Amino acid sequence: MNSHQPELRAAARRLRRRHFLTLTAAAAALAFATDLPAAGAASAAELDPRKITENPFTLGVASGDPLPDSVLLWTRLAPRPLEPDSGLPDKRVLVTWELAHDEAFLRRVTGGTATAHPEFDHTLHVEATGLAPDRQYYYRFRTGTWASPTGRTRTAPARDAVKSRLRLAAVACQAYHHGYYTAHRHLAGEDVDLVVHLGDYLYEYAVDGAGGSRAYTDRRLPAHFDRETTTLADYRLRYALYKSDPDLMAAHAAHPFAVTWDDHETENNYADDTSEDNVPPEEFLLRRAGAYRAYWENQPLRSPQRPVGADMRLYRRLRFGRLAQFDILDTRQYRSERAYGGGWHKPGPESEAASRTMTGETQERWLLDGWKGAGTTWNVVPQQVTFARRRDLPTADYKLSMDAWDGYPAARKRFLDGAEAAGVRNLMVLAGDAHVGYGFDLKKDFDDPASRTVGTEIATTSVSSGKDGSDRPANSDDLLEANPHLKFYNGRRGYTVITLEAERARADFKTVSEVTRTGGTLTTAASFVTEAGRPGLTPA
Template sequence: MTPAARSTQPTPQHAPELRAAARHLGRRRFLTVTGAAAALAFAVDLPAAGAASAAELDAARITEDPFTLGVASGDPLPTSVLLWTRLAPAPYQPDSGLPQQRVTVQWELAHDAGFRRIARRGSTTAHPEFHHAVHVEVGGLAPDRVYYYRFRTGTWVSGTGRTRTAPAPGARVSGLTLAAVSCQAYHDGYFTAYGHLAEDDVDVVFHLGDYLYEYAVNSVGGARNYTDRTLPDLFNHETVTLEDYRLRYALYKSDPDLIAAHAAHPFVVTWDDHETENNYADDVPENSVPPEEFLLRRASAYRAYWENQPLRRPQLPDGPDMRLYRRLQWGRLAQFDILDTRQYRSDQAYGDGSHVPGPESEDPSRTMTGATQERWLIDGWRRSKALWNVVPQQVTFSQRKLDLNEVAKVSMDAWDGYPASRDRVLAGARSAGVDNLMVLTGDVHVGYAFDIKDDFDDPSSRTLGTEIVATSIASGKDGAERPSTWETYTRANPHLKFFDGRRGYATVALGQHAARADFKTVSAVTTPGAPITTAASFVTEVGDQGLKPA
């Protein structure tokens, strides 16, 4: 995106008015903006859930399996789990094959996969206003327990999901294994890594952004090159309206490997840019479109995101705004501060690409997180009693020089484009006495392992923590073990300990004395069924941060 492309963006004094308008998209005064914006407004002008106008559908009349998108759970708490599904007998149709009527759905949570020992059961309503999505917050559970769950409506029973609660606050926990995943462009290949992750022994999965991509998917699924099916033309354009985003989630969530991974493990999700639009920053879109039109698009994207993810009620969006940053605890072993580095950031300096640092990028007022989220993060560290403080977020945090020049180019979309913001965060970690800091990152379609340095330009400076960058699930197609930039990046960044360009995911085992990171890769995603291997493993010790080969 060039700077000129941003010249039509809203002035600060007008931004609150546009946000307020996007919260009331059906009002006549807002439908006067442009034809395209009006179409978007109609798409997201929804009544409140459970409106009296929505009659109830007799579930016995549902003649096709409504659980085509699987089941999921998320955000485990010590005494509560969040269960998700969405009813979609015809997922590739705009109405998902259901009328605009509410549907009663029963749910069960059990101690065993055979559902002989039921822990909780109940019923809820799938509302047409939320595209028949179901979010059930089940409370009153025992901490640190595995549970199994399923849904039922009419004669149909969903597949079985496996989830768990977090340990009790203050509990001394010996270990936790997490997986970090990101960037799953459907059109770039199969989600083979998810099939392997479904069989992996992890406690929780952190999705670090780009759950879907807004780009067109053609009739053969892009690089998947289907020969046994033809995708509808309604996927072969960029997502803009609420209907577009809902359909794109249906396409992604119907993937069997993704269904398997969600059923096997609870997910903790956060977004990056492609869930809405490439490289947007706060209310600034990628291209030169009217600001009111982009906020309408953002409201559509955020609404569809909540509908299709295992998120709790506090994350329900309010028009174009959604509180996604949040904190989870795992006893006294780990605190997870999940960030949103997209919704509140300053516009990228010098456009969105690579550039040498300069006055614009080094402006101390620039922020990646926004002031409120930054204070929330640092205050949370000050109160933390956890051994490990882990920050799941989106874009590369550590310095990453892109060439060997004396003043090297860096990415303006990553934390390198916001160095003052990064400095404030690291200063906050130091002042809070955070000894075992780990940042989890996605976005760049490669696996990296970084030491986070007190001074990135001085390799001998103190190591403040570690950064584990999970490669993509599919984005970038097959990739290569050593990308063309491998030698340059490893020479330019001595704190970079690992760099691999294949697809896959990372696991991190947090323990009382050390953490172990394993980078797992598949050989190909443009053809299905590739095996998975561990490309490299590293450890970092409690009280002595720094990555060493395992």
């Protein structure tokens, strides 16, 4: 046992998370042992870009978190992304970027230079500023003789702009080893303003040399993917594998993303500093620090989201004129430990305790305060897990998921009461996680089907997790009977397109025929609308 471990364990119990890695000398020593580079450190050596002899833009480009006057642009330099050193020496690289009105870059708007630091795995996060609101732009990067693929992005409308329509796509859960990203291929061709990724962007589980269900016959993945991710180096390599997928690259290049995580970006079913396997908190927080750092490095996130040790403020707010406000939540980093050991369980005193939180007190207050005076037609809350009550059986011996909001009913009540107190008239909660598509009416009292409907939940299915799935899962009859507020249920893979307008919102649940083989076709499984001022889903 490490001589500092008892001290660290006690500190973990006292601090629970907050600045754990930076407030004890012992923890700092452990952080050093994990080879976490200091944020903002710069390598002394610089690589001449002319010496890069292989294409460094193998993982494409991405953009995200659009504001009225700016957007975040991302890329990573990695000539050989599936190798531990990515094919670049441990030196910084100067990269130029440009943004234009047209795809040919004849009407250039802005540009500049940025440095890809090895301390950040040669990733770039460029905040392009001084842009016009609600405009489409094209962008690209260059270094040496190499140019990146061209990406397309869009700024948000001005804060008080009257925008008539906003189209977004919701995606989640893309286990690489469960199938191809056929949904992303179709998504790349959609006419949407924004893609919201609701978590499980990657999975920590081992991927065998054949790529799992992808069953490669023309290549073998390196052996270092055939183990669970636990270190910063592991997570970086796993992002490289996922981002090397051409369909995911196409979706990122076509649309700006707003991302949030769930559990698998770190470890299945973790809660705050409690791991699935109940390892000591000080050990798990070291793993979490590496996972969070790799997440920020590989996503189009702005500098306020850059992690400090094992902490990362991912919750944030985006606004699209007077039409919609998006309050993006993090329901993993701050939640109370799952009741009754997690899984599906009968509710009881442990799960129903008033003190239980899904978001933590600070984030909860930020959310409730942010609704006051928002003045938008729609208040959209992208988050990870099923929000509505979801009984598994229509009988008295039903169980609820302790990992979803059913395991935190007091927190859900504070959420809904806060929305009502703030005068939110058109509440829409987005969710992923379950690998199925759900459409729920949110009820004032879930025990009374006739009680007032106070909002809508759109839960998107997975991109690939769960393999092909089916239109009618085996538990369909039980789930629909047990939950009369459940208006749609489908178990195929795909994504959901949501169109927000001043008078109504429309949700198109889109599914693909298969993901365990290439070439799956796209179908709109169902469409629903909810009228502004009259919450509740009706078939379109």
